[in-house]
Amino acid sequence: MIELKDLAVTFSRGTPMETRALQGVDLSIPAGQFVTVIGSNGAGKSTLLNALTGDVQPERGSVTVGGTDVTGWSAPARAGLIARVFQDPMAGSCEALSIEENMALAAARGRRRGLGLALRRASREQFRDKLKQLGLGLEARLADRMGLLSGGQRQAVSLLMATLQPMKILLLDEHTAALDPKTAQFVLELTDAIVAAQRLTTLMVTHSMRQALDHGSRTIMLHEGRIAFDVAGKAREGLDVPDLLALFSRGQGSALADDSLLLG
Ligand SMILES: Nc1ncnc2c1ncn2[C@@H]1O[C@H](COP(=O)(O)OP(=O)(O)OP(=O)(O)O)[C@@H](O)[C@H]1O
Numbered sequence: 025m026i027e028l029k030d031l032a033v034t035f036s037r038g039t040p041m042e043t044r045a046l047q048g049v050d051l052s053i054p055a056g057q058f059v060t061v062i063g064s065n066g067a068g069k070s071t072l073l074n075a076l077t078g079d080v081q082p083e084r085g086s087v088t089v090g091g092t093d094v095t096g097w098s099a100p101a102r103a104g105l106i107a108r109v110f111q112d113p114m115a116g117s118c119e120a121l122s123i124e125e126n127m128a129l130a131a132a133r134g135r136r137r138g139l140g141l142a143l144r145r146a147s148r149e150q151f152r153d154k155l156k157q158l159g160l161g162l163e164a165r166l167a168d169r170m171g172l173l174s175g176g177q178r179q180a181v182s183l184l185m186a187t188l189q190p191m192k193i194l195l196l197d198e199h200t201a202a203l204d205p206k207t208a209q210f211v212l213e214l215t216d217a218i219v220a221a222q223r224l225t226t227l228m229v230t231h232s233m234r235q236a237l238d239h240g241s242r243t244i245m246l247h248e249g250r251i252a253f254d255v256a257g258k259a260r261e262g263l264d265v266p267d268l269l270a271l272f273s274r275g276q277g278s279a280l281a282d283d284s285l286l287l288g
Pocket residue numbers: 035036043044045063064065066067068069070071072
């Protein structure tokens with residue numbers, strides 16, 4: 025489903041600020057696989073997602089989605105294929121618009137269509153049904169401004185919005201990091217349910233090794249723009265955080281110097 029070949033991204037090339045954010049990443053993700061992505065600050069996680077969405081152009085390598093080479097495609101051209109939920113609950117929706125208007129826009133994503141037409145065509149009932157599944161009572165608040173919702177409610181709606189279209193790839197960029205632990209757990213459970221029901225090919229970036237093991241079926245760790253390890257299936261079952269640390273040290277020849285990955 026997703027095929028990254030020798031993907032390399034360098035920022036500020038030729039300046040003292042030159043950063044090799046991705047240094048030749050090879051990654052093949054079959055359709056429907058849920059991959060969790062961990063790594064220290066600056067490891068290249070967001071850049072990997074940005075290269076997938078087309079927000080960052082690689083200097084080398086290719087991005088293939090569903091057998092089509094999309095490396096040269098712009099971000100808007102890829103919008104119908106890939107949806108993303110960000111860390112900031114404010115980033116995925118427009119606070120001045122109502123819940124219904126936000127959902128209508130999301131349903132029309134990737135198509136050339138105005139909000140009015142999107143609203144007319146979109147089924148209000150469909151939105152209500154989807155919102156009902158959240159169990160937050162939002163189905164009775166379709167006309168409320170998005171800005172009135174709490175961070176957790178907003179993130180739950182962002183997740184629904186990201187998966188309204190029949191697209192197949194979901195990118196989650198630390199989408200629960202700004203939420204309190206209980207709300208984060210709720211949004212993670214919702215994520216698992218949506219990913220399973222829609223059989224989405226998913227990459228979830230997280231700062232928590234525990235979370236990375238508890239969700240999905242494969243975990244990759246990025247370190248300095250490269251894949252430090254990649255575990256799936258039987259080899260991943262029963263792994264705990266110390267096992268991931270051991271995998272990292274074995275591959276890198278040194279221990280991980282980032283407590284945040286353990287504490288998250
Ligand atoms: N637009 C940009 N311009 C210049 N440098 C950038 C840009 N985006 C990312 N970088 C640099 O590229 C490297 C990788 O950044 P990236 O955001 O992908 O890391 P990350 O693993 O997502 O980190 P974090 O966990 O802190 O979000 C970092 O050194 C970062 O400073």
